Amino acid sequence: xxxxxxxxxxxxxxxxxxxxxxxxxxxxxxxxxxxxxxxxxxxxxxxxxxxxxxxxxxxxxxxxxxxxxxxxxxxxxxxxxxxxxxxxxxxxxxxxxxxxxxxxxxxxxxxxxxxxxxxxxxxxxxxxxxxxxxxxxxxxxxxxxxxxxxxxxxxxxxxxxxxxxx
Amino acid sequence: xxxxxxxxxxxxxxxxxxxxxxxxxxxxxxxxxxxxxxxxxxxxxxxxxxxxxxxxxxxxxxxxxxxxxxxxxxxxxxxxxxxxxxxxxxxxxxxxxxxxxxxxxxxxxxxxxxxxxxxxxxxxxxxxxxxxxxxxxxxxxxxxxxxxxxxxxxxxxxxxxxxxxxxxxxxxxxxxxxxxxxxxxxx
Numbered sequence: 365x366x367x368x369x370x371x372x373x374x375x376x377x378x379x380x381x382x383x384x385x386x387x388x389x390x391x392x393x394x395x396x397x398x399x400x401x402x403x404x405x406x407x408x409x410x411x412x413x414x415x416x417x418x419x420x421x422x423x424x425x426x427x428x429x430x431x432x433x434x435x436x437x438x439x440x441x442x443x444x445x446x447x448x449x450x451x452x453x454x455x456x457x458x459x460x461x462x463x464x465x466x467x468x469x470x471x472x473x474x475x476x477x478x479x480x481x482x483x484x485x486x487x488x489x490x491x492x493x494x495x496x497x498x499x500x501x502x503x504x505x506x507x508x509x510x511x512x513x514x515x516x517x518x519x520x521x522x523x524x525x526x527x528x529x530x
Numbered sequence: 531x532x533x534x535x536x537x538x539x540x541x542x543x544x545x546x547x548x549x550x551x552x553x554x555x556x557x558x559x560x561x562x563x564x565x566x567x568x569x570x571x572x573x574x575x576x577x578x579x580x581x582x583x584x585x586x587x588x589x590x591x592x593x594x595x596x597x598x599x600x601x602x603x604x605x606x607x608x609x610x611x612x613x614x615x616x617x618x619x620x621x622x623x624x625x626x627x628x629x630x631x632x633x634x635x636x637x638x639x640x641x642x643x644x645x646x647x648x649x650x651x652x653x654x655x656x657x658x659x660x661x662x663x664x665x666x667x668x669x670x671x672x673x674x675x676x677x678x679x680x681x682x683x684x685x686x687x688x689x690x691x692x693x694x695x696x697x698x699x700x701x702x703x704x705x706x707x708x709x710x711x712x713x714x715x716x717x
Binding site: 499500501504506508513515516517519520 | 622623651655656657658659661
């Protein structure tokens with residue numbers, strides 16, 4: 365995306381949601397905006413309908429756990445299929461209560477992505493029609509991609525220190 | 531080219547068990563007859579989830595040909611199967627399904643665990659993968675390898691054949707066997 369295009373895009377967003385934008389950066393030519401969590405669904409809706417942005421395709425939605433910051437970032441990647449522009453939106457949530465509004469109201473396809481994010485990070489999407497685990501076993505009690513949980517299966521016995529001298 | 535008939539070894543479809551033989555009769559124990567029949571007509575149920583399943587396909591193919599061992603008839607219903615062949619990574623979510631398949635099999639039943647993943651979780655030492663199917667169902671023979679070659683799978687099947695042949699007819703009614711199943715919470 366050209367620099368001027370990026371500037372124009374940020375200007376369009378700031379026209380209406382100036383107070384919501386916390387940070388604007390370009391990571392390897394990929395425009396990344398850090399937003400506050402309150403109006404995220406409205407902002408995505410606005411970018412969907414605005415004649416100049418038309419971000420009408422949700423490439424992906426996922427989360428990143430930052431243990432140092434004690435925060436979970438929700439990352440939305442949007443795509444304008446007409447002008448081939450891409451945009452990344454990041455919203456930081458506190459680890460104690462990661463709650464954010466659902467965007468299934470804008471993209472029906474976000475349904476399973478939000479369920480997956482809930483499954484692995486425990487993010488609560490308010491207003492989601494069916495927020496339950498999608499990939500892991502139903503009776504799992506942890507959110508495995510949070511970094512406080514060990515990756516390895518703790519019940520495995522053949523990798524003990526006794527055998528490998530670690 | 532000339533062929534000499536003296537070197538030709540005769541192969542039989544199945545080895546005759548020990549017994550008394552005379553003119554027009556052959557006497558042996560029932561155990562041995564049943565063992566012989568079962569050993570050479572094992573119906574496997576392939577539970578193939580990943581690359582070990584691909585090796586199994588080669589095992590069933592013309593080159594290696596498991597049919598030579600009387601196992602050409604795969605049973606895709608557990609109710610008619612004798613041998614459960616678990617080939618591949620079993621995720622924790624798949625665990626109850628595998629267990630249900632095992633429970634639906636009629637006695638006598640055997641289980642062959644093919645490959646590192648089915649036997650121990652293999653390289654997938656992670657929160658989502660079952661660390662060996664012997665945590666949920668009893669296993670008779672383990673085949674190592676990642677994935678094992680068809681020769682190794684055939685070796686595993688031959689070990690199963692040996693178990694089938696030599697198993698006592700009373701084993702499945704024994705207290706030890708029932709206690710072993712109870713340990714897995716089956717029945």
